[in-house]
Amino acid sequence: MTAQDTPLAIIVLAAGKGTRMKSDTHKVLHPIAGRPMLEHLLANAAELTPQAQVVVAGHGRDQLEAALNGRATIAVQDPQLGTGHAVQMAEKALAEFAPDGDVLILYGDVPFVRSATMGAMIARLNAPDAPAVVVLGFEPEDTLQYGRVIASDGVIAKMVEHKDASEAERACRLCNSGLMAVKARDLFALLSRVTNDNAQGEYYLTDIVNIANADGRVCAVVVTDDEHEVAGINSRGELALAERRWQDRRRAAAMADGATLIAPETVWFAWDTQIGRDVVIEPNVVFGPGVTVADHVTIHAFSHLEGAKVASKADIGPYARLRPGADIRARAKVGNFVEIKKSVLGEGAKANHLTYVGDAEVGAGANLGAGTITCNYDGYFKYKTVIGERAFIGSNSALIAPVRIGADAIVAAGSAVSRDVADGELRLVRAEQLVKPGWADRFHDAMKKKKAEKKGG
Template sequence: MSTALVILAAGKGTRMKSDLPKVLHPIAQTPMLVHAMRAGASLSPARTVIVAGHGAEAVEKTAKAEDESAIVVRQTEQLGTAHAVAQAREALAGFDGDVIVLYGDTPFVEPDTLRRMIDARASHDLVMLGFDIAEVQPRYGRLIMDGDRLVKIVEYKDATEEQRAIRFTNSGLLACDAALLFELIDQVSNENASGEYYLTEIVSLANARGLSATAIKCAESETLGVDSRADLAAADAEFQARARADLLDVGVTLMAPDTVYLAADTVIGRDTVIEPNVVFGPGVTVESGATIRAFSHLEGCHVSRGAIVGPYARLRPGSELAENTRIGNFVEIKNAEIAEGAKVNHLSYIGDASIGAATNIGAGTITCNYDGVMKHRTTIGENVFVGSNTMLVAPVTVGDGAMTATGTVVTRDVEPDALAVARAKQDNKPGYARKLFDMLKAKKARRDKGA
């Protein structure tokens, strides 16, 4: 049986107090919507439908960037969750299979939970996902059960005091045959305290038709919804705690776990050591046995086995570090390949460059890669010694085994094994320092007296 996803992402999120659509606010530097899409993608869905409303163009752009086959439909009026799902009807025309309804602001549902929902569909017409709350809360509808039969879902504002005391609550996620889902939605009314078309009403409608409805249970943490900045911070903290625990479990050393910030797609191999206060942006892979030292920032890069990065280093997108490389303090690497055993240890910027194996880049080296309009590339060969404070004005190539003298400005290619020297001749003026200081001090005294 094939599966389709319908992800509700139309809400404005008034309590976020933001111009950004709620589902595009990031957790671990990835939009909440993308978290939900990735969870659903574990089912290899035949179709993925995103129901957008507020900021629909931005939502569509994000959805398509994650999955270009995603279908984005519009909910122009916010009339409730049943009305939102109904907007997916045309996008699912001709689809024969199960639909799972997800929420773009509920990013942590586990793929295994979604598979359990599909498994439960084998013996039930309608499957809802619920969880036990630790204490009574007014924001969730209550799941009214009779054994394993789900009788109905009652929204808190419509519930009796007895029903409000129930701890088994509704997450909003459901699985149902596509044709049946839209049949039931067509019968949903808005005769309730909010005047909205609740998706939850389909449970009572299914029971009235003699169909089988049930609810399966997941951990409350999987259903964490985000409605405010405080919720967003709590969700990000939840993600970070899980991600750090996972790294520790696979053999990564985190010297101060609470100070390490991870992105949703960070990959780190076993026996890697991560020192305190390291930030991982999107797109980072660190192989086994590397060391990322304190206060470093990595984004869009690959770090190979045995490499050492930092402290206080920045790896920007396109940085590729081979095995046993050394990137030291206050070094920035951008769109550059650093070959095996090469070192960039101090106070340098290497951008749009290729550095050969066993090459040493001296302190204060800069690849001058931008002319104000275009970027240009610097190529440095193997076993090169680049002297401190060298400026490499790209495009330029330094051959294997070459050397640049300290303070050199390289403006043309350096052939292999050559020494490049390009700096002005030093001229010492005896007594000029004392004369200059005396002149400046007199000038300052006159200025201060006039003030």
């Protein structure tokens, strides 16, 4: 049986209180690139098609249950007596899991472990020498308080926590990430033999390596070449650093794939942003989740896009806002201070400035003048506006939904339209203008005289 054929279970440790984050939100649910860090981790693990997933929770269990929505079993660690104790809490949830299956132990606040790295750990676990435990190691620039992996040629002689390490052991640069791969039949048997006889009085997961070694079993280490892959996130500062690193990689990938970023450090992508070739993105553009941008699009400065589709050769911004459901068709123009939500802007259509389009369909070639708004909400329900092809909507018009403007129709500037407009029709809805010749001159004269008298008094 190969590593690929072996059933796989994932245990994610997420029982910490996250006190350094100083937040009411569970630590592992804080987003990076618009996606909770736990979801980043589970998405990478999903590429290995695990048959079982267990998340060990403590503080904030209800938040994790809501976020996972049945996608993983929740095991509760209370009280919290160390990492070894935390993994033991998953034993009941995995009672029916194949004993010869592989178990991968991950951490919810270490979200960017690559699926390839996970796969390398599983492959090593299933190597001919059949190691009891595989540990993921890394060599950071600063070893800080990390536990050490004392190994030779990839075989572990000893695992030791920093607090319990000698000076000679602390000189070792190979550190323990905390991630492990273990056969299900070995994991809980080894954990049952772990004690809390250490400086912290806790049950260390790492002790299973030393116990297996004492039994004459081989334990192995796989070393990642990227220390940032196993960086834990415990504070707002570390969260911001992780965000910056993620964004730097994504910006580089976008440019490598053929997009132009005028000022890369000012562009912010979401985890699922899709950008085509020959797209030009000017400074200070922010992508929320759910955005797809086709080839040859220009997105001007200070625009914000979320949940939107932008077709080829469209032109967006500057200072445009595309909200969820915005569907911008080929060669359409969304200009400055234009907001579009849950609406189609047809091929070649234009909304050049100071316009709100919500719950609408705008036909190909239509033009929306400055200050046009679709009045789509009455305080209780949303209503739809349909604007036909090549229709011209004059500036400062209010289209009161539900309403339909026909193809080639014209709505005169300043109109408030509450009834349908037929194809090719002109609709003008304005109050009659009242003209009083000389009135303004007389008013100004009277007010100037009054002001002078008041000043003289």
